[in-house]
Amino acid sequence: MTVASVVVVGGGVAGVSTVAELRKAGYAGELVLVSADAVPYDRPPLSKEYLAGGRDLESIALQPSQWYAEQEISLVGGAVAVAIRPDTGEVELDDGRLLAADKIVLATGGRAARPAVGAPSHVLRDVTDADRLRTSLVPGARLLIVGAGLIGAEVASTARGLGAEVVLVDPLDPPLAAAVGVEAARWLHGLHADHGVEAVTATVETLLETPTGVAAQLSGEPDSREFDAVLLAVGLVPETGLADAAGLETSRGVLVDAGQVASHPSVLAVGDCARLRDHHRAEHWEAAQLDGVRAAATILGTEPPPAAAPWWWSDRYGLHVEGVGEMRSPDAMHQNVVRGVLGEPPFSVFTLHGERVVGAVAVDDPNAVRAARRMIDRQVDVRASDLADTTQNLRKLL
């Protein structure tokens, strides 16, 4: 069947990537992007430059506003899809409009996990969240951040830059060990204290509203502590409501195959709302973008690009952190190799399985990660001693 109409629901990077790739690959049919935001924007700056006030909404747009018209993409901004009907090829909007869709692409992302707490609290997922959080980040304000993953750590850094007093609590010591390996995780987590953030290993037992703010009881502490504001940075819940209502298979995400196709052949899902069957969601920017590339290829019946090792970046306290692949703790099969001196940027850490790189993380050394991702994707044999030798150009090992 020739595809004559595609409706993409969701204006994050996965949705915008899908429509961009469809046009790039020559798709000439109807193309609609339904976005809750007037103009889709990029989310990574929401915990960094945008939150700090250094960039405005226009400067974080995923594409300039005129781009959609140039590409003959109908951007339906400020709209929400309330139902999808894949059998009849329809998407229903909240204003009652029905859009015809031979293919429906769900790019609905996720919402911030919000455990039930007895006090007002912030989450950070969209610009409204960021704008609201920013009003709390004034000099001397006492901020509790629950969760020291990438977003919690980024906000801690931004909040310190704005002069707030920050307590960062996480039950793991160190947080992020699974993402960056335990050695790098410990050093990265230690940066918080170096920058005046109090990092506490604990769980939050209660959060209660008080006349002046929020009282937080942390595990193992005799007394509760007072805060002016609380940010819950404890993960993401994939937005699968439309898929659930349409009877699609979901389980911690809309389940998709390697071509992003959901359990109905007319529906695809991309980005944070989707989960490749039997895999974890990557929940990273590039993973969402590449989902869009694959979905476009599937719709057009072309060959999708080969799978690539997942790549991500983060920034804290002026340091640029990148990771690729999977970091492992040293065991009989794996060794971790430090290039440079751990704790003295630029440095990087590689996980080797035999003579194959399976993961790498770098601080202020992004080209080490770019080399690593090519070593992983191209399955290059390397020696630990060459990786560790900073006089060795990593490109020469490819």
Add this chain to the structure above:
Amino acid sequence: MTGNTGNGGNSTGIRVASVDDIPEGEGIAISSDVTGTEDDIAILRDDDGTCWALNDTCTHETASLAEGWVEEGDVECPLHSSRFNLKTGKVDGLPATRDTVPHRVEVRDGEVYLFPGERP
């Protein structure tokens, strides 16, 4: 690279480096003090050995493309991996959406000459 020095521009260009000073796949930044342009200019050497020049600052966020990864006709920004075509400056990969500016370079007798403001 063409041997054309016409176009009414600076006929000899500015000698900015020896080609051997730039490893294949890497780049160097030439200060705007030298180039006379608004931005610094990155001299980028592709993995086939050819040299190209683009405005140094990524159009997405502040990062030096001279510190990027150069491969197969593109430079990849060291911050967020936006990719720019070495020859045209056009965006070949998100998150950048704005093209950058290419400049003409010429290699003569192993020396790299830059023609700021001239198109390749």
